[in-house]
Amino acid sequence: MGLEYVRISPGFEKYMPKDYVDLVQYGQFGREVDVQQLGQFKELVEEHPMCAGCFMAYFIRVFYAALPKPEDTIVIGTAGCARLALSQAAVPFIYGNYGDTNAVASGLKRALSIRFPDKDKDVVVIAGDGGLIDIGFGMTMHSWFRREKFTTIMVDNEVYGNTGGQESGMSPKGVQLKMAPKGKQFDKINAVELAKTAGCVYVAKLAPTNPKRIAKTVRRAILAARHFGPTFIHAYTSCNIEYSIPTEKVLEDARKREKQDFGFYEWMTEEVKEFFEELERKPEEVKA
Amino acid sequence: MYYVADVKEADCAKYNCKQCVLFCPEPNTLMYHDSKHVAWVNYSRCKGCAICVYVCSDLLKRNCIQMVMVTTGD
Ligand SMILES: Cc1ncc(C[n+]2csc(CCOP(=O)(O)OP(=O)(O)O)c2C)c(N)n1
Ligand code: SF4
Ligand code: SF4
Ligand code: SF4
Ligand SMILES: [Mg+2]
Numbered sequence: 087m088g089l090e091y092v093r094i095s096p097g098f099e100k101y102m103p104k105d106y107v108d109l110v111q112y113g114q115f116g117r118e119v120d121v122q123q124l125g126q127f128k129e130l131v132e133e134h135p136m137c138a139g140c141f142m143a144y145f146i147r148v149f150y151a152a153l154p155k156p157e158d159t160i161v162i163g164t165a166g167c168a169r170l171a172l173s174q175a176a177v178p179f180i181y182g183n184y185g186d187t188n189a190v191a192s193g194l195k196r197a198l199s200i201r202f203p204d205k206d207k208d209v210v211v212i213a214g215d216g217g218l219i220d221i222g223f224g225m226t227m228h229s230w231f232r233r234e235k236f237t238t239i240m241v242d243n244e245v246y247g248n249t250g251g252q253e254s255g256m257s258p259k260g261v262q263l264k265m266a267p268k269g270k271q272f273d274k275i276n277a278v279e280l281a282k283t284a285g286c287v288y289v290a291k292l293a294p295t296n297p298k299r300i301a302k303t304v305r306r307a308i309l310a311a312r313h314f315g316p317t318f319i320h321a322y323t324s325c326n327i328e329y330s331i332p333t334e335k336v337l338e339d340a341r342k343r344e345k346q347d348f349g350f351y352e353w354m355t356e357e358v359k360e361f362f363e364e365l366e367r368k369p370e371e372v373k374a
Numbered sequence: 375m376y377y378v379a380d381v382k383e384a385d386c387a388k389y390n391c392k393q394c395v396l397f398c399p400e401p402n403t404l405m406y407h408d409s410k411h412v413a414w415v416n417y418s419r420c421k422g423c424a425i426c427v428y429v430c431s432d433l434l435k436r437n438c439i440q441m442v443m444v445t446t447g448d
Contacts, residue, residue, distance in 0.1 A: 122396070124396055125392060125404060125405045125406035126406050126408060128402065131401045132401065133402075134401075137421075139423030140399055143399040333422075335428070336399075336425055337397060337428055
């Protein structure tokens with residue numbers, strides 16, 4: 087693995103699809119990009135069928151630009167909207183059964199550490215609120231209790247978007263959805279506190295209003311998982327379809343929610359804090 | 375016929391800015407020209423959400439990007 091799988095055999099360059107050649111020549115493999123350079127390099131994620139203006143798609147775009155080592159990363163997703171883009175990226179992707187993502191990731195990460203004991207292999211789960219906190223709840227929790235060393239990112243659109251608008255445990259209390267016509271009866275689950283209690287070593291919550299901060303958070307979550315234990319990011323990624331947000335107001339909505347209940351929050355253990363302080367002292371090592 | 379974003383190059387070039395590029399949800403779509411310092415749209419990939427217009431017009435008050443109707447093949 088490593089960079090081998092993105093090399094073009096000599097003489098075949100002119101027969102390969104342009105997007106592939108662009109990816110090899112102007113992409114992220116084997117070099118560090120800064121998220122501020124978006125629009126000036128070939129991104130890992132390709133055209134995909136997520137809706138116009140979807141901020142879950144936006145979060146995923148920034149996520150790929152932020153990967154510390156895309157050539158040594160495996161992404162795990164499942165049923166739900168996110169996999170529509172995750173499956174269109176030049177990073178290996180595994181489709182876990184709905185609810186199974188964190189069990190699959192646990193096994194995979196353990197297998198990778200046995201097969202490649204001297205290499206860093208990053209495993210990241212990206213799944214919806216339904217996939218992680220409702221139907222996959224048990225497996226999400228147990229991967230945390232068992233201190234599995236991978237990152238879990240919940241792209242929380244507060245609804246089952248892909249199946250047409252059922253309420254989830256993450257939908258806010260009182261909200262009316264197509265299939266919650268009387269309004270949701272219960273509170274939004276506090277996923278961040280659950281993650282801390284269950285043993286995550288790095289936990290963050292954000293609304294996608296600042297690409298630099300998203301990238302830094304993703305990077306920190308991946309590096310902390312590499313060395314210490316489970317990490318979790320709770321990202322607000324609105325569903326403009328099910329919440330009837332006009333597409334041009336999607337960023338305005340994210341900014342509003344950031345002020346209301348998705349203000350940036352970051353928590354980590356003392357050990358992880360010291361690790362990042364050390365990295366910041368030696369900036370060349372952050373890139374390792 | 376469908377809607378895509380279109381950058382007014384001469385206006386955009388005044389600002390040395392790339393804020394809209396950093397907020398487009400689509401990959402490899404709203405690009406930035408290194409030497410001309412302007413944003414440009416890969417029309418066939420644009421989904422017409424107008425988030426870039428919100429960034430340029432509503433947030434930055436620069437009005438350098440607008441939605442236009444194009445016909446397939448344009
Ligand atoms: C075991 C199983 N149960 C149910 C489904 C049907 N299903 C597909 S996507 C989905 C809900 C997706 O909601 P969420 O995880 O929040 O992702 P979103 O689409 O909102 O991003 C459901 C119930 C399934 N594919 N597999
Ligand atoms: S249904 Fe909602 S979450 Fe899914 S792609 Fe469309 S806007 Fe995004
Ligand atoms: S936000 Fe406006 S001024 Fe800035 S790069 Fe985009 S089009 Fe140009
Ligand atoms: S309209 Fe939407 S998809 Fe098109 S360039 Fe603007 S932000 Fe990107
Ligand atoms: Mg959801």
